[in-house]
Amino acid sequence: MAAAQINAPSGEIVEQSECWKDPYTSYEQYVTARKARYTAETEAARAEGFQRDYLTDIAKRIYSKEDFQQRNAFAGFQCTRVKYMSDGLKVVGIIWKPKDTAGKKLPLVIYNRGGNREFSKLNFISNYSLYPFLQNGFVVIGTQYRGTDGGEGKDEFGGADINDVMNLVPLAKSLGYVDMNNVFMLGDSRGGMETYIALKNKIAVNAAAVRGAANDLIPQRRPAMEKNYKEMIPDYERRSIELLKDRSAVYWADKINVPVLILQGGADWRSDPASALSLAQKLQELGKTYELIVYAGDEHGLSLNRADADKRIVEWFKKYMK
Numbered sequence: 001m002a003a004a005q006i007n008a009p010s011g012e013i014v015e016q017s018e019c020w021k022d023p024y025t026s027y028e029q030y031v032t033a034r035k036a037r038y039t040a041e042t043e044a045a046r047a048e049g050f051q052r053d054y055l056t057d058i059a060k061r062i063y064s065k066e067d068f069q070q071r072n073a074f075a076g077f078q079c080t081r082v083k084y085m086s087d088g089l090k091v092v093g094i095i096w097k098p099k100d101t102a103g104k105k106l107p108l109v110i111y112n113r114g115g116n117r118e119f120s121k122l123n124f125i126s127n128y129s130l131y132p133f134l135q136n137g138f139v140v141i142g143t144q145y146r147g148t149d150g151g152e153g154k155d156e157f158g159g160a161d162i163n164d165v166m167n168l169v170p171l172a173k174s175l176g177y178v179d180m181n182n183v184f185m186l187g188d189s190r191g192g193m194e195t196y197i198a199l200k201n202k203i204a205v206n207a208a209a210v211r212g213a214a215n216d217l218i219p220q221r222r223p224a225m226e227k228n229y230k231e232m233i234p235d236y237e238r239r240s241i242e243l244l245k246d247r248s249a250v251y252w253a254d255k256i257n258v259p260v261l262i263l264q265g266g267a268d269w270r271s272d273p274a275s276a277l278s279l280a281q282k283l284q285e286l287g288k289t290y291e292l293i294v295y296a297g298d299e300h301g302l303s304l305n306r307a308d309a310d311k312r313i314v315e316w317f318k319k320y321m322k
Contacts, residue, residue, distance in 0.1 A: 008085045010163070011170025019079035019094060020124045022072060027065045030072075034062045041299075048224055050269035054299065061303035063128070071128040076100075079127055086167040087160065089152040092144040093168065094122050096130055101139075101177035107321060108178045109133050110168050110205070111142035112198075114189030114212075116228055117155050121148055132310040133186075138317070139178055141168050157190065157232040158247035162197050169204060182206060184317040189271055189300065190214055196249035199256050207320035209261040209313045212268050212300045215275035216251075217244040222270070250275060253282035259289040261316040263309050265298035291316070 008014055024030045038054035038061065045052040054061065063071065078099050083090045098106070111130060114120050121144050130140050143164045146153030155161055172178045185208040187195030192213020199208060218241065220226070230236050233243050245251045260283070264276040273294060280292040293312065295305045302309045 009170070010085050010087060010167040011174065012085045013082045013171060013174065014085060014090060015083040017081050019081050019127075022124050022127070024072060027068050030068055031062060034058070045269050048222055048269070052267070052269060052299070054303075057304070068128075071131045074127055074131070077131075077134050082171075083151065084167065084171050086143075086146065086164045087153075089146055091146050091153065091164045091167075092149045092151040093164075093171065094126065094142050094144070095175075096127070096134055096140040097177070098134070098139075104177050105179040106137060106139045106177055107182035107317070108172050108180075108184065109138045109140045109317070110165065110172075110183065110185045110203075111140050112165055112185065112187035112191030112194040113142055113144070114187075114191050116157055116190060116232060117148055120189075132314065136314045136318075138184075139172075139175075141172055143168060155232055156234060157228065158193050158197055159233060159243075162194060162201065165194050165198050166201060166203055180204075181322045184208065184320070186210070186313060187213060192271075193217075193247055193249070196256060197247065199258055199260075200249075200252060202257075205258055206322065207259040207261070207317055209263065209316055211263045211302055211309065212265060212271045213249075213262070213276065214247075214271055215279045216248045216272070218248060219272065219275075221272050250279045250282060253279060253288070254286055256283065256288060259316070259320055260291075261313060262290060262292045263302060263312065264292070264294045265300055265302050265305075266294050266296040267298060268300045270300040 038058060042052055042054050076099055080095045082093050084093050113122050122142055133140050144151055145155050145161045145164050147155045173180055183205045185195050185205045187210045189212050192210035195208050195210055236243060262276055264273050266273050283290045295302055298304045
């Protein structure tokens with residue numbers, strides 16, 4: 001059995017199980033957890049020299065009770081955790097879909113998460129944040145990237161792990177209920193970087209959207225990231241500039257050949273807003289199809305403009321449906 005799995009082609013699902021269980025038993029528990037999260041984010045920003053206070057307007061950053069209850073119920077949808085093959089490795093992915101897919105062909109969003117390794121991996125909160133896409137008729141599939149959540153291999157932060165994204169295409173095709181003529185891509189933060197690299201590698205998608213994307217890794221706006229690069233990117237000590245350019249879309253904007261919606265928080269300390277402007281300028285000069293939306297005063301996760309951002313992404317994808 002093990003040998004058959006090792007020899008399985010990339011994109012083939014070899015294991016599957018239920019996703020996580022929602023630990024929130026009440027709205028009050030959710031609010032308490034979100035306050036703790038934004039307290040930690042405020043402290044993380046200050047530790048890197050950025051003065052932020054996400055608690056003064058916390059009520060604007062969290063779901064309303066009604067919205068929380070709807071997303072928490074997840075009625076009519078299901079989440080499945082899978083292990084699929086990618087370069088001979090078993091990598092963990094997540095599939096969100098309607099419970100009833102019989103006889104259907106549904107458009108797909110390939111979702112590229114942010115973070116690295118175990119930090120900011122897909123979890124039960126992803127059910128809430130991706131809910132608007134399910135509501136609008138999309139199937140959503142995301143990878144944890146190799147070496148994460150029990151998957152094999154090592155996360156290279158935009159290196160060989162890009163194949164874990166590329167191999168979601170044959171995985172999706174194998175499901176039978178995905179309309180492969182209508183495949184889209186969404187990336188957050190590091191996932192925005194993965195999205196651009198996938199586009200450079202000519203992944204077959206109709207359009208893409210990014211939120212708070214890592215567009216240019218070279219400027220040392222956040223020296224703390226250097227430690228991650230050294231730990232994750234092979235041969236980094238010897239070829240750092242070359243390897244960071246390989247991961248930075250501002251240096252190869254000419255390779256982006258599908259319509260891209262760029263969403264950016266103006267007060268984002270994790271991803272430099274100026275890099276989004278630089279990339280947009282290059283796309284403009286090249287005559288590429290793109291839109292840039294900068295939300296003044298908003299942070300990395302666009303929490304103050306979440307509903308508007310989700311609406312714009314859905315409309316962008318529907319605009320490019322076949």
